[in-house]
Amino acid sequence: MLDLTGTNVVVSGGAGGIGSAVVRALGAAGARIAVIDLPDSAPESLDQSTTHYSSCDITRRERVEAVFREIEDWFGDVHVLFNAAAYEAGPNRSMPAEDLSDRDLELQFNVNVFGTIHVTQAAFPSMRRAGGGRVVNFTSIAAVRGLPTSAHYAASKGAIGAWTRTVALEWAQYNICVNAVAPLVDTGRLRAQREAMASRGPEALELYAQQMKSIPLGRLGDADADIAPALVFLASKGAGFITGQTLAIDGGMMMLGS
Secondary structure (H helix, E strand, O other), X not given: OOOOOOOEEEXXXXXXXXXXXXXXXXXXXXXXXXXXXXXOOOOOOOOOOOEEEEEOOOOOHHHHHHHHHHHHHHHOOOOEEEEOOOOOOOHHHOOOHHHOOHHHHHHHHHHHHHHHHHHHHHHHHHHHHHOOEEEEEXXXXXXXXXXXXXXXXXXHHHHHHHHHHHHHHHHHHHOEEEEEEEEOEOOHHHHHHHXXXXXXXXXXXXXXXXXXXXXXXXXXXXHHHHHHHHHHHHHOHHHOOOOOOEEEEOOOOOOOOO
């Protein structure tokens, strides 16, 4: 296990899903962790000596900035940021590209893109003061290979990839490494996609089944066993020469030509 003792980490979206797996792994590695998530979504049990929880709607820039002031009062400068918060759509929000409304687009982009940007910008002054830091954003295989019935989600994750690469270039002068991960786990997004494609008939469902069969390692990832350890590495000193990259933690599914 890597040692993150003395490292101050913010996890946006840390109350559930992959975010909560990251929080558990960071805690085991000795980090101090500030969790940001929606109101009333605080984890049931937190070690308050090492973990702080803040309720925050990350689509509201002024609230994000206020929360970062609270976090810095608690543990000082931010060293590492994980942007794990994402909009989770129900089955009724997965649909063909031609049927997407402005509201469908807003729901995805407000959280996935604008939320990520707000949180990253709020962390920047603290990381610069600290002499460097790490930012890890969350994109998706959907941004590279597409995802039927989820063009709005895929587009939002593609924007995260572009943001990651550009900010990595701009902030390298401050010793801030900015990377992204593209994890493949059985999330609400995949369940929604399955249901949406099933409703369109057996041919659409067969397409989904073929996509799942194309995972070289033959399974979806486990958030604790497969995803979190890689994220802890990106937060560590050993990742100090990695920036502007997208790490696919997906059983080999994103390989070019696959």
